[in-house]
Amino acid sequence: MTTITIPRIKKEIPLSILLLAIVALLGIFAMGTRWIYGLGVVTNLADTRPWGLWISFDLAVMAFSGSAFSIAALTHMFRRYKYHNIARVALISGFVGYISAAAALTVELGRPERLWHYFFYWNTHSPLFEVGMCVITYLLILTLEFLPILLKKLEWHAMMKGIHFFEIPIVAAGIILSSGHQSSLGSISLALPLKLHPLWYSPTLPIVFFISALTAGFAMAILVGLLGLRFFDDWNFKKGVFSGLGRYLLIALSITLVLKLGELVYAGEFNLIFENSYQSIMFIIENILYIAPIIILLIPKLNKSHPWIFRAGYLAVGGLVMHRFNVSFVGLAGAKYFPTWQELLSTAGLASIGIIIFWVIASNIPLMEEEH
Amino acid sequence: MMTKKTNNTCNTCISDITRRDFLKVTGAITGGLTAAGALTNNALASSSDRDIPLEDQKALLYDATYCVGCRECELACKEDNHLKEEDVDDLSGNTFTLIKLYQSEDGTESSFRKYQCMHCVEPACVISCPVGALEKSDEGPVLYEPLKCIGCRYCMQACPYGVPAYDWSESYPLIAKCDLCYDRTDGPACATACTPGALISGTRGELLKIAKERIAENPGKYYDDRVFGEHDGGGTSFLILSGVAFDKIGLPPLSEDSIPDYGHTATKAVPYIFGGAAGFMALAYRATMTAEERQELGKKHSEEKGETA
Numbered sequence: 001m002t003t004i005t006i007p008r009i010k011k012e013i014p015l016s017i018l019l020l021a022i023v024a025l026l027g028i029f030a031m032g033t034r035w036i037y038g039l040g041v042v043t044n045l046a047d048t049r050p051w052g053l054w055i056s057f058d059l060a061v062m063a064f065s066g067s068a069f070s071i072a073a074l075t076h077m078f079r080r081y082k083y084h085n086i087a088r089v090a091l092i093s094g095f096v097g098y099i100s101a102a103a104a105l106t107v108e109l110g111r112p113e114r115l116w117h118y119f120f121y122w123n124t125h126s127p128l129f130e131v132g133m134c135v136i137t138y139l140l141i142l143t144l145e146f147l148p149i150l151l152k153k154l155e156w157h158a159m160m161k162g163i164h165f166f167e168i169p170i171v172a173a174g175i176i177l178s179s180g181h182q183s184s185l186g187s188i189s190l191a192l193p194l195k196l197h198p199l200w201y202s203p204t205l206p207i208v209f210f211i212s213a214l215t216a217g218f219a220m221a222i223l224v225g226l227l228g229l230r231f232f233d234d235w236n237f238k239k240g241v242f243s244g245l246g247r248y249l250l251i252a253l254s255i256t257l258v259l260k261l262g263e264l265v266y267a268g269e270f271n272l273i274f275e276n277s278y279q280s281i282m283f284i285i286e287n288i289l290y291i292a293p294i295i296i297l298l299i300p301k302l303n304k305s306h307p308w309i310f311r312a313g314y315l316a317v318g319g320l321v322m323h324r325f326n327v328s329f330v331g332l333a334g335a336k337y338f339p340t341w342q343e344l345l346s347t348a349g350l351a352s353i354g355i356i357i358f359w360v361i362a363s364n365i366p367l368m369e370e371e372h
Numbered sequence: 373m374m375t376k377k378t379n380n381t382c383n384t385c386i387s388d389i390t391r392r393d394f395l396k397v398t399g400a401i402t403g404g405l406t407a408a409g410a411l412t413n414n415a416l417a418s419s420s421d422r423d424i425p426l427e428d429q430k431a432l433l434y435d436a437t438y439c440v441g442c443r444e445c446e447l448a449c450k451e452d453n454h455l456k457e458e459d460v461d462d463l464s465g466n467t468f469t470l471i472k473l474y475q476s477e478d479g480t481e482s483s484f485r486k487y488q489c490m491h492c493v494e495p496a497c498v499i500s501c502p503v504g505a506l507e508k509s510d511e512g513p514v515l516y517e518p519l520k521c522i523g524c525r526y527c528m529q530a531c532p533y534g535v536p537a538y539d540w541s542e543s544y545p546l547i548a549k550c551d552l553c554y555d556r557t558d559g560p561a562c563a564t565a566c567t568p569g570a571l572i573s574g575t576r577g578e579l580l581k582i583a584k585e586r587i588a589e590n591p592g593k594y595y596d597d598r599v600f601g602e603h604d605g606g607g608t609s610f611l612i613l614s615g616v617a618f619d620k621i622g623l624p625p626l627s628e629d630s631i632p633d634y635g636h637t638a639t640k641a642v643p644y645i646f647g648g649a650a651g652f653m654a655l656a657y658r659a660t661m662t663a664e665e666r667q668e669l670g671k672k673h674s675e676e677k678g679e680t681a
Binding site for chain 1 (some may be wrong): 523525538635654
């Protein structure tokens, strides 16, 4: 019998985490109000505005959880092994992201207690079914990918070997599932040809969602990796990892931009950008947030410097968050909507819970592979 | 760039055994998913061949030029469905049908419009519901199964007519909408209550014939000389004749394509894409192999062959 050591949470908790914990508690309180008083009282949603902040949050968080599959593909499928350490960081952030997205569903759905219906009542025609199924299976896969790291810490070697045997198929399945659901998130909006503003509506939405999830993945890996270097002493990455990620981000961002603007030109809707409406202004801001990091990453000196790669990263994250918000409420016809304090607070709470879980995992489980 | 395989002593990197298994597994997945995709898509195609032909399905014709706005239909609907009285401007969880008045600014043109579920031939709500709580019955009406519903509200978002509605006062709300009085044998309650003859129930084929006769007998009376719902959005079972332009009485500018047509190609493609992605990754995995790794794989291969021989 081997002894099992269960990791203990480190004693010193930084101030930022404590503050996040307060936000998290307030968020749980706000979520409680929804469970007790109901959607009608707690949110500003209506029959003509059925989706609000929570759905947009889900879409955005799932895009950033794309870090798990984009970096995993890079490391394991395309064998860029220098990204191995960042792949593990991305895996954990994707895992945490999906968990907070799933947690958001417990307030967002009218009947959260029936989430299990997904397993029993299938409607394979529905893009939302595709999303739900892929996310549930993918969470399982992410757990399997995460297990070796955990099992190593717990020193359960026999079980680790068992999982290890299937590692590459597991990674491959994870990539397929997340590519599937990222593009299905775009297909959801295909059913809204009359509601979604033509600046965003296009038959290419599934492809746009897929490519932009890859983009978001690279941007998120840059942000988490560089922030983590400050917070965790044991974090280390091989030379050139971030400028490499910056290069992939540049490529992915450019494809996203060309795809989106190109579609507008092709459909003859390019002039809509200048119609000076609420939607067109939001569209312009969104695209500036794509173009700015592209410029930064094109300048030879800047694309080698960590602070500038970091800046490019968060600009890109901003642009992608805006895209998801624009598709899911700015560009959607319906009643006027601004989230209530309960919606805002519970969303902030869910994000904080995610960051706290990430911090707990990262400060207790060694994510970095030793030098060899 | 690429670290040699032998350098990867880490625990979560690729081990020798998994490499060939991986190729086999992905091959199996590729084939399996593609086959599954073909099968489910075939199943989808056959499920749309309904037992009852479209022209024999239950339908309702609303001739707005006959409607006087007495709202007897609203009352009959409330009574038959045991719904609460309420004062609302739009369909809601307690109001399945509503008469609204359109009046042009100069007051020369006016028309009533009956709002209710259009019972589309290819409904957007049915295709969007992830758990299949909405269903197009063989008889025509689009039915809702409250016990399945998880409350995601995708149907509300997808319906081009804004029909499915929530009871927002509930903590754990459900959708509600007209079911064309599925259980009644003498036609929907609203139609039996309609005294001016604006609402006629019957089969879709009969009603289209009546509507077309009216159009032919009264040239210029009906907008565009056509019935709304014959082809709009893939067709509906609630047909509308109107004296004023359809958009003025709040009918959406749908093409002849149904909403599911817009997205279905994408959903149908999913299994193939999954298969393709698996194949692509197997190729990428293979193609990015270093010369050394390839050599070693070849060696293993020949060793195995030797064993079996």
